[in-house]
Amino acid sequence: MSCIFCKIIEKEIPSHVVHEEAEWIAIRDVNPQAPVHLLVIPRRHIRGIDAASAPDGAILGALLLGAARIARSLGEESRGYRIVVNTGANGGQTVDHLHVHLLAGRPLSWPPG
Numbered sequence: 866m867s868c869i870f871c872k873i874i875e876k877e878i879p880s881h882v883v884h885e886e887a888e889w890i891a892i893r894d895v896n897p898q899a900p901v902h903l904l905v906i907p908r909r910h911i912r913g914i915d916a917a918s919a920p921d922g923a924i925l926g927a928l929l930l931g932a933a934r935i936a937r938s939l940g941e942e943s944r945g946y947r948i949v950v951n952t953g954a955n956g957g958q959t960v961d962h963l964h965v966h967l968l969a970g971r972p973l974s975w976p977p978g
Contacts, residue, residue, distance in 0.1 A: 910962055939969065
């Protein structure tokens with residue numbers, strides 16, 4: 866498979882791993898948009914949130930709960946953080962493998978785009 870995230874998960878491409886679980890991995894984003902910018906990626910390839918279905922509900926929940934747990938471990942829960950899922954080209958998705966962005970460490974403005 867030519868998916869960069871699949872290659873990172875298989876350790877074919879090096880990355881800065883922050884945390885690993887049986888179903889997902891969290892890495893530092895190589896192009897950070899905030900002091901804390903992590904990607905929480907399911908180990909199983911799912912093209913994007915629009916390709917997920919009801920049986921994927923458990924992994925979708927695990928990604929969100931994992932991002933929140935990491936934010937707490939970094940002490941960001943009192944300051945606040947953002948969890949983002951980009952979908953499709955207009956939504957800003959640049960890798961066709963579902964992933965959750967965890968952004969923190971500075972005030973995040975709205976609207977984001």
